[in-house]
Amino acid sequence: MVFDMHLNSLRNANVKTLWEDDVYPHYVMRRYAEFTASLIHINVEYGDGQLELNLERLSMAVDDLLLKLAKMFSKPKLQTVFLMNNYDVTIVVPKEAGPEGGKIQMHFEELLKNNTTIFVEELLLEHFSDLIKFVKTRSSEDPTSGLERPITVSKVEPLLKDFVSTWKAAIELMHNDVITSFSNFLCGMETLKAALTQLLLYYARFSDCIKRIVGGSVLNKDLLCSANSHH
Secondary structure: OHHHHHHHHHHOOOHHHHOOOOOOOOHHHHHHHHHHHHHHHHHHHHOOHHHHHHHHHHHHHHHHHHHHHHOOOOOHHHHHHHHHHHHHHHHHHHHHHOOOOHHHHHHHHHHHHHHHHHHHHHHHHHHHHHHHHHHHHHHHOOHHHOOOOOOOHHHHHHHHHHHHHHHHHHHHHHHHHHHHHOOOHHHHHHHHHHHHHHHHHHHHHHHHHHHOOOOHHHHOOOOOOHHHHHO
16 A cells, blocks of 8 residues: 555656756655665565565656656756666665665666667767768668769868867867766766767778778878777
């Protein structure tokens, strides 16, 4: 009965009064994380299947509420950061209480991973949109169709020069953005690492395009060596 009251309070929550214009973990999520951690901890000795089922129902209700709260942010990027911060707290707090998070923890870890991918793409598009669009367009063309337009030096040279002149400053901006966006420093650093890895993959694909260009060797002097790009 008490559990049903918890569930109903989440399902019937007034999103407008609960919403705070802040991407950091919502107080309801902190309460949920601590409450869940306590119950998981208690249930280790009892192995109560009904309690496990109730915890699953509670996690679904809390996720629904989170998605409704996220939609209150006008910018998609803020929605993603809000979800990531809240999913992170639902993983970290129970994990500190014990390693028995089970299905619920895996569910939130998967959601955090999916949103990290979305955030990384949004972050990179803010700073490297021309390069990313070029790479995605070229890689989606079918070389066997015979329709592929040859890439020319004049097409890629401005992209390359722009990247070379801006990448260091862009990474600094990305770093600052991540530091201020995430409440958990470790989550922020993992996200930044994922963004830099993805950037390196885009740049590697871009370099491959340049190497296939007839006369592309004139651009070799502008290409970052692998050691620099990795750094």
